[in-house]
Amino acid sequence: MLQKFSAFAGVQGPVVVIVMDGYGIPEHTAGSAIDAARKPTLDRLFARYPNIRLRAHGTAVGMPSDDDMGNSEVGHNAIGAGQVYAQGAALVADAIADGAIWQGAAWKEVVAGARAGRGVIHFIGLFSDGNVHSHIDHLKAMVVQARAEGVNTVRIHALLDGRDVPETSALDYVVPFEAFLAEISTGGFDARIASGGGRQYITMDRYDANWPMVERGWRTHVLGEGPQFANATEAVEGLREKHPGTIDQDLPEFVVAEGGRPIGTIEDGDSVVFYNFRGDRAIEITRAFVDDDFDKFDRVRTPRVTYAGMLQYDGDLQLPRRFLVAPPAITDTSGEWFGRMGLAQFACSETQKFGHVTYFWNGNRSGRFDGETWQEVPSDVVPFEQRPWMKAAEITDAMIAALQSGRYRLLRCNYANGDMVGHTGNFRAATMAIEAVDLALSRLLPAIDAAGGVALITADHGNADEMFELDKKTRQPALNKDGSFKAKTAHTLNPVPLILYDNVSGGRLGLEQTEAAGLSSIAATVANLVGLEKHPKWDDSLLVVK
Ligand SMILES: O=C(O)[C@H](O)COP(=O)(O)O
Ligand SMILES: [Mn+2]
Numbered sequence: 085m086l087q088k089f090s091a092f093a094g095v096q097g098p099v100v101v102i103v104m105d106g107y108g109i110p111e112h113t114a115g116s117a118i119d120a121a122r123k124p125t126l127d128r129l130f131a132r133y134p135n136i137r138l139r140a141h142g143t144a145v146g147m148p149s150d151d152d153m154g155n156s157e158v159g160h161n162a163i164g165a166g167q168v169y170a171q172g173a174a175l176v177a178d179a180i181a182d183g184a185i186w187q188g189a190a191w192k193e194v195v196a197g198a199r200a201g202r203g204v205i206h207f208i209g210l211f212s213d214g215n216v217h218s219h220i221d222h223l224k225a226m227v228v229q230a231r232a233e234g235v236n237t238v239r240i241h242a243l244l245d246g247r248d249v250p251e252t253s254a255l256d257y258v259v260p261f262e263a264f265l266a267e268i269s270t271g272g273f274d275a276r277i278a279s280g281g282g283r284q285y286i287t288m289d290r291y292d293a294n295w296p297m298v299e300r301g302w303r304t305h306v307l308g309e310g311p312q313f314a315n316a317t318e319a320v321e322g323l324r325e326k327h328p329g330t331i332d333q334d335l336p337e338f339v340v341a342e343g344g345r346p347i348g349t350i351e352d353g354d355s356v357v358f359y360n361f362r363g364d365r366a367i368e369i370t371r372a373f374v375d376d377d378f379d380k381f382d383r384v385r386t387p388r389v390t391y392a393g394m395l396q397y398d399g400d401l402q403l404p405r406r407f408l409v410a411p412p413a414i415t416d417t418s419g420e421w422f423g424r425m426g427l428a429q430f431a432c433s434e435t436q437k438f439g440h441v442t443y444f445w446n447g448n449r450s451g452r453f454d455g456e457t458w459q460e461v462p463s464d465v466v467p468f469e470q471r472p473w474m475k476a477a478e479i480t481d482a483m484i485a486a487l488q489s490g491r492y493r494l495l496r497c498n499y500a501n502g503d504m505v506g507h508t509g510n511f512r513a514a515t516m517a518i519e520a521v522d523l524a525l526s527r528l529l530p531a532i533d534a535a536g537g538v539a540l541i542t543a544d545h546g547n548a549d550e551m552f553e554l555d556k557k558t559r560q561p562a563l564n565k566d567g568s569f570k571a572k573t574a575h576t577l578n579p580v581p582l583i584l585y586d587n588v589s590g591g592r593l594g595l596e597q598t599e600a601a602g603l604s605s606i607a608a609t610v611a612n613l614v615g616l617e618k619h620p621k622w623d624d625s626l627l628v629v630k
């Protein structure tokens with residue numbers, strides 16, 4: 085059991101954690117949609133309430149290095165668990181570096197399965213070095229190892245990124261990789277990119293938001309349906325010509341073919357590795373491969389394959405059963421412990437971030453802890469630059485109703501706007517996204533006051549804070565040849581705010597800016613706010629009691 089916190093008996097009303105997804109504190113105002121937004125509520129919060137900065141990237145959230153930006157998975161894991169674990173990106177890199185991955189049963193079965201069939205391994209995954217869902221170096225290591233272990237054919241199904249890396253960078257990855265594949269395709273070994281398309285157009289949907297995306301991916305990778313090209317480089321060039329202005333993540337599908345026949349359809353006896361390490365956008369395509377009673381779309385043909393995920397994407401559902409590297413074993417999360425203490429918890433977001441405040445928050449568990457209520461607001465299925473307000477109003481309605489019900493001691497929500505609209509690279513829409521969040525806060529905060537509660541307002545990582553690429557050397561916004569700014573779609577390395585919205589303690593409570601203050605400090609801070617000591621495994625609280 086958690087002990088009572090000796091310095092403070094706890095606020096009487098509810099404690100609310102509000103995650104403004106993708107809201108970082110930028111180095112420069114130029115290119116910051118947050119600075120450009122009119123946001124009177126947030127301005128007032130920063131001016132009048134205790135607020136500090138939290139580390140939200142790199143090793144502070146379990147990434148391999150401080151050059152790695154934060155992301156929703158590692159950010160919500162850290163917030164919910166109150167601890168930092170080595171995350172998928174680091175675990176896979178380590179397993180490759182020391183060779184443990186090749187010794188595991190899963191890799192051996194993938195190789196043996198392929199060798200017993202046509203000798204083919206397919207690798208499907210995000211084709212970049214973004215290190216959010218995948219890293220192309222992991223793919224490279226597996227291709228080299230497959231060759232060394234006598235596999236004769238490798239087919240890669242490349243999901244073009246432009247979302248965790250610059251928005252039209254696909255050829256920076258495809259051209260050198262096709263050269264590498266050509267170089268090692270000797271002595272009967274044949275490795276080629278066989279199909280692909282933009283990650284937001286095929287395959288990588290999440291949280292059941294848009295299954296037709298996954299169906300398009302299945303038809304592309306498995307059935308070999310789609311416009312044909314001689315190789316992936318020509319495919320990217322050809323698709324860009326046909327769809328001018330379309331950024332990589334939104335490019336349609338392509339298939340590489342020879343004499344009109346796709347070179348990489350997936351057939352009985354093949355092995356398939358989905359090489360993303362992050363779960364949210366890997367689960368649906370995995371289900372299409374492994375679920376016997378799959379009914380989300382007509383698969384037409386269901387090849388019997390040896391399927392492995394880079395990680396296990398959902399431990400509760402054992403999805404998939406075969407995985408190359410064990411995911412971090414996240415235990416003693418705040419959701420679990422607050423549940424054990426009998427505190428009723430309410431979690432809400434819209435579809436695009438629903439799993440973030442539930443599954444990621446609870447340490448990648450799809451089941452609820454005791455006393456938890458989850459509410460999902462269905463997201464629109466549209467390009468979010470067309471609806472930058474997204475479902476901020478509806479999430480706020482749900483939060484206000486939950487507060488007014490008086491049932492919950494702890495509430496949490498995620499406003500997706502800054503992140504989802506930030507990823508479009510559309511500066512104007514991103515300013516409106518932040519304005520929508522500000523408006524939502526202006527409604528939510530009075531409801532917290534009415535309930536006698538307090539709020540911690542924070543974010544999981546930056547995004548809308550840098551809508552232009554920064555020059556690597558000068559750290560100033562980079563320019564295109566025509567003098568315009570280069571749009572940026574990825575997350576940032578910036579810190580995020582932590583604001584304590586407290587109108588109940590009479591100024592007794594504050595926040596301490598420490599060197600180590602990071603997302604993993606939030607769970608202990610919440611514990612103290614409800615009058616409990618933190619769990620011994622959680623990182624230190626930032627609450628100051630005067
Ligand atoms: O999956 C995505 O949309 C991006 O790769 C990362 O964004 P998220 O970490 O905020 O979900
Ligand atoms: Mn996020």
Ligand SMILES: [Mn+2]
Pocket residue numbers: 106156503504507547575
């Ligand atoms: Mn994001």
